[in-house]
Amino acid sequence: MDVVIVGSVALDSIETPSGAVERALGGSATYASIAASYFARAGVVGVVGGDFPHKHIATLRKRGVDLEGLEIIAGGKTFFWRGRYEADLNERTTLETQLNVFETFSPKMPASYRRCPFLLLGNIHPELQMHVLGQVERPRLVLCDTMNLWIDTALKPLRRLLRRVDILCVNDGEACQLSGKTSVTAAAEWLLKAGPRRVIVKRGSHGCSMFGRQSFFSIPACPVRRPADPTGAGDSFAGGFLGYLASCGRTDESALRQALVVGAVMASFCVEGFSVGSLLRLKRADVAARCRALHRAVQFEPIRLRN
């Protein structure tokens, strides 16, 4: 396996100004593995209940996502999330969360996943993320996501975890909350001292930035005329990021920058449809075209100031 993704596989009911879906395929590991599957072999470590529709399994398999690490608890119910977005799609409201089988989830890595070089620790309890780290053999790169819930309720294990991951990937609000800083730049500096060698800060429709101890890289989001549903954008970003790194086999600054672009492109496709709809329909040429468009969008000639 090139990329292993630990996270949620869920059913989502989502309402946005563009429409609504009921019990659609969702979850962080779902979005990330689909995005990664365009570039590398991706496997999922997660859990669903007996109610998880077989068509969703078929959808993931058809995309080439490996499901050996997906546990199915016949008598249980799948993690369910209901949320709503207002006109500003950067803000969302959680209306209902049913943890169900996720409540007692204990990630188990299949033997074939243990030597995977690229590992995505999706947004689950930091203790579980640490538990996963204990099951892999010297991964080349570990990317870690988290959320405000764990910053509030599990800060200590989260701090311990930060010392063991290569890259932390959070949004601007989470970066500030976790560091106690009010500017993203100060937050990133603080987080870099806490462990990871890169901090990726997602800025929703404004793009994303990657901070290193000696480096700063930032790109805009691909312009999307009619964003339909931002759910999973961050996970699609992370999956595209790791999938691209696995495909090129490098983790130097140049490759990380390219991976950030690929991640942003996958996120831009994700938000164009509800659930994983638009993420499933991609052609490699679509991805390449948006990577080129982002390259054009940031070009400028060196500036010479006159006296």
Next chain:
Amino acid sequence: MDVVIVGSVALDSIETPSGAVERALGGSATYASIAASYFARAGVVGVVGGDFPHKHIATLRKRGVDLEGLEIIAGGKTFFWRGRYEADLNERTTLETQLNVFETFSPKMPASYRRCPFLLLGNIHPELQMHVLGQVERPRLVLCDTMNLWIDTALKPLRRLLRRVDILCVNDGEACQLSGKTSVTAAAEWLLKAGPRRVIVKRGSHGCSMFGRQSFFSIPACPVRRPADPTGAGDSFAGGFLGYLASCGRTDESALRQALVVGAVMASFCVEGFSVGSLLRLKRADVAARCRALHRAVQFEPIRLRN
């Protein structure tokens, strides 16, 4: 005169998490003219009262800002604004506004300004902005700012004005409000149809984007570790933008992109101090260094996707 700037010259009382100032030098034309003065001859069209401290006049003169267009009404009081920023400096609260001499302000262009090639219509009533346009002879480029107040109360004259300006410069919220769209991309498309040939959307600490009918350019904000006071950042941006264009004498896409970078750099200096403090202390080398840093911050190698 290379750049003429119409807007407010004010006294600001500002409170942020980093500190506070009372009746400090402020106003859109103040920030914009100081920023522009680093690159070109800049003149101000505005009004102050007899209470306007002479030291502020001296400060502007020392920076080389031309004040022939600054009316001083001896018996009047200067425009006063009091505002507060919370931890998220992208959001601000107006606590007090005293229009004073600004209430009856009717911009008058001195004869020496009428043939200026670059004109900044700062954020004042759209009828006044139009009135200024009637006093200039075929400017090469007109940049127009506005705000939610005029979108709410003077939409019709604002719409008429849009047909007569080259570039509209607004923040993301204003772009959406003015167009009635919910995504910045859709808003920019709508605004481009309303008149201007470029729309600049400022995204606070997330950077800014420039939309054309066939072009899209976007840059991050320069990372600022300890932003002190964001007041005037957008005006410093606009002043730097036009000052740079005037200095290089071009208005093609390449020059506009460079000007956007220079504008973003001037805004980043502005937010590092209270009032115009940090904007006054710049050296050309400081500006050039941040332009180079922004160039490095957006570089990535073309992406080749493997099969």
